[in-house]
Amino acid sequence: MxxxxxxxxxxxxxxxxxxxxxxxxxxxxxxxxxxxxxxxxxxxxxxxxxxxxxxxxxxxxxxxxxxxxxxxxxxxxxxxxxxxxxxxxxxxxxxxxxxxxxxxxxxxxxxxxxxxxxxxxxxxxxxxxxxxxxxxxxxxxxxxxxxxxxxxxxxxxxxxxxxxxxxxxxxxxxxxxxxxxxxxxxxxMEVTEIPSLVFFNHNIDEEGIKVSGIYPYDVYVHILEEMLTELPAPADPPSLESFIRVFKLVAAKEIEVVYNMSKSQVEKEMKRLVLKQVVKKVPAKYGIFWKYSEEAENCSPPN
Missing domain, CATH: 3.40.30.10 (Glutaredoxin)
Incomplete structure (x- = not known):
């Protein structure tokens, strides 16, 4: 690998x-x-x-x-x-x-x-x-x-x-x-639970692998590895600034998962971007979302 x-x-x-x-x-x-x-x-x-x-x-x-x-x-x-x-x-x-x-x-x-x-x-x-x-x-x-x-x-x-x-x-x-x-x-496909993911490769004679419900991230990676026999190393995520710019509105939970961060780490990093006027905090009933700011939209995109 x-x-x-x-x-x-x-x-x-x-x-x-x-x-x-x-x-x-x-x-x-x-x-x-x-x-x-x-x-x-x-x-x-x-x-x-x-x-x-x-x-x-x-x-x-x-x-x-x-x-x-x-x-x-x-x-x-x-x-x-x-x-x-x-x-x-x-x-x-x-x-x-x-x-x-x-x-x-x-x-x-x-x-x-x-x-x-x-x-x-x-x-x-x-x-x-x-x-x-x-x-x-x-x-x-x-x-x-x-x-x-x-x-x-x-x-x-x-x-x-x-x-x-x-x-x-x-x-x-x-x-x-x-x-x-x-x-x-x-x-x-006898999908009885939502959400479900079914993985297919290009061999039409092989059945897909169905995953019903939500599992830890490593389960999905293991399926990809099993279907391809080996995986390349995972790509590094973009900068947080680029991530927010692309997706416009993201949950703190999404940042935690993508960047392997704790809640406190996410809060610290996002405060830094708030000070740069890159993002705005959007409180929700459960947790926090972060929105790419209009001010940042009018500036040059980050590298």
Whole structure:
């Protein structure tokens, strides 16, 4: 196994669309998610770390499951139960989500968000991944109804989608068929727990390796090693400043996982970036998020 670590080039990473593109990479990971699922939100730190350390080895395909979208709207007991699940998940995972949404502003049409993700995907996997992330931020942190068309259009514009094309696609048969295809894949692969990851290599005769639920980061690395027989050394992460610049809004938990830092170390490093006016602190119900500041956006990007 090579001990030489590749340099992480943020600019080239963005240009190449990194692991969300369809390239000649030895592994493809199907990530089964539901936009309303707090456990899928809790998976984000692990995905980011894999993304940075081994993204050159795999591409990602998000498969939108309808597990939570089957919510029977209008039943108060269902809303109360979901609120409790969100609160417990946020408290355990460090990825904040506010269960009061289900008591104050419940999602009126859960399927709409799933269709919207498939509409975004018609403009490319990278943009769809950005759309999904922003959708989660708006839902879990801002407690907004992501089934409303005006909210979805706002999100589409904020992540760089062609808004007029998105408006057409969200009502198209292509987006609806894309979602139905995802539901079929979920059923055929017997995915019964969300989130789940299924790892495939290019040998079509070999079955994929399915990981249901969330496991420690090393489990996913071990699977990559098992499928490839050996791994290159993991890429070093970019500077914290570059990390924030790329992702715009990140949880303290994501920084902890990606950089192997303690909470106190993260707080110390982020205070330094606050003084440089690179980031702004965004308190959440559970934990803290950090946002790349508009002032820094207008300056030259960091090296």
């Amino acid at each position: 090579s001990s030489q670590k590749p340099n992480f080039n943020v600019t080239e990473w963005i240009k190449s669309q990194h692991c969300y593109g369809i390239g000649k990479k030895p592994i493809e990971i199907y990530v089964f998610v539901d936009p309303l699922c707090p456990e899928c939100w809790a998976l984000e730190p692990i995905i980011k770390k894999l993304h940075i350390e081994y993204g050159q080895l795999f591409s990602i395909k998000h498969v939108i499951s309808g597990k939570l979208a089957t919510l029977n709207a209008g039943k108060n007991k269902s809303y109360e139960s979901l609120a409790q699940v969100w609160e417990k998940t946020a408290s355990r995972s460090g990825m904040s989500c506010d269960g009061n949404l289900w008591l104050e502003n419940p999602i009126v049409s859960p399927y709409s968000a799933s269709i919207a993700i498939k509409a975004a995907e018609l403009q490319g996997r990278l943009l769809a991944a950005r759309f999904l992330r922003k959708l989660q931020e708006v839902l879990f942190l801002e407690k907004r109804d992501i089934s409303k068309i005006d909210v979805l259009i706002e999100i589409a514009g904020s992540v760089g989608l062609d808004v007029e094309e998105f408006k057409r696609d969200i009502n198209s048969s292509s987006a609806a068929k894309g979602f139905q295809c995802d539901l079929k894949i979920t059923s055929e």
